[in-house]
Amino acid sequence: MGKLTSTLWLILCVFSHSVLANSQYNMRKGVTDISNNVYQLHMTIFIICCVIGVIVFAIMFWALIHHRKSKGAVPAQFHESTKVEILWTAIPFVILIAMAVPATKTLIAMEDASKADLTIKITGSQWKWHYEYMGEDVEFYSILSTPQDEIANLADKNPNYLLEVDKPLVLPINQKVRFLMTSDDVIHSWWVPDFAVKKDANPGFINETWTNINEEGTYRGQCAELCGKDHGFMPVVVVAKSEADFKTWLADAKQAKQKAALADAALLDKTLPKEELMTLGEQVYMANCAACHQPTGMGLPGVFPALKGSPIVLGDIKDHIDVVIHGRPGTAMQAFAKQLSIKQLAAVITYKRNAWGNDTGDVIQPSQIQTALDAKVEAN
Known part of the structure; x- marks a missing residue:
């Protein structure tokens, strides 16, 4: 029995980390320390649950096979067992505590938006996002850019169908970025799976969260709160740049705003x-x-x-x-x-x-x- 359990444990560990880690059906590891912690918690608890299930069902089927009536088995007669009751209460308690401690640490870290290097106000509205770089005089709206022909099934859909915008949010890597979330109309929810960030944007309230991206790249998400007719047409796209490239982009954005003002004046x-x-x-x-x-x-x-x-x-x-x-x-x-x-x-x-x-x-x-x-x- 012990050998069987050890073998099953090994199979589960290898399977979960080598196969499920890259599976489209599993949670993503993401590109932040928080997302990686969440992934590790998910896999650890998944393995614990699987092992418990395997052990319970293994014992159950072993008992059914080896203590069946046809083999002359006679059921034991007893009223209660204090030792057994203490055991099956203590073991789940210890397991839950073992899961709760790292989970609590991660949850506390997820809510700690202090000491940020950059603060961005995100405002949701039907059906677009408004990004404002606080203290930088840079702000813009981000709107779905998927062609109408694709939406109307008049053209082939591209790989980023309904996950592309005209102006993505640009962030630096290796810096703590604080997000202030609110809404102009109904409840929205800003969600980027690779950051393990999902926070509601409520009208009249400001919620906060944060991220610290480890890798450059383009990361996509969506509004995760049903917000009306075009809820599915409200994607989130984030482009993570190196600190130097981000500073260049920020300077270019400020210059573009000045040029736009001059162009408006000329008109x-x-x-x-x-x-x-x-x-x-x-x-x-x-x-x-x-x-x-x-x-x-x-x-x-x-x-x-x-x-x-x-x-x-x-x-x-x-x-x-x-x-x-x-x-x-x-x-x-x-x-x-x-x-x-x-x-x-x-x-x-x-x-x-x-x-x-x-x-x-x-x-x-x-x-x-x-x-x-x-x-x-x-x-x-």
């Missing part, structure tokens, strides 16, 4: 042609608006209003601009003032007012967007 004196605005507007609409209002502009009855024939779209231009840049509090209509450039805002509003048969002929210029933004600032 204020220009009159852009309708064709250019319509082309850009369609791209912006499909990336930012189609999830709710649909590519056809028909919306979803009772949920998201149609833009085709909409009184707002066909009505006063200033009111339309105000809705797009400032949103509608208490509704799913987000404010796009910080999400899009003034050229993109002008383009998407122009597109809405001239697509799907709306045909107002209106051409919105970046200067009109800037005027509306300035008016809001003065009003506040």
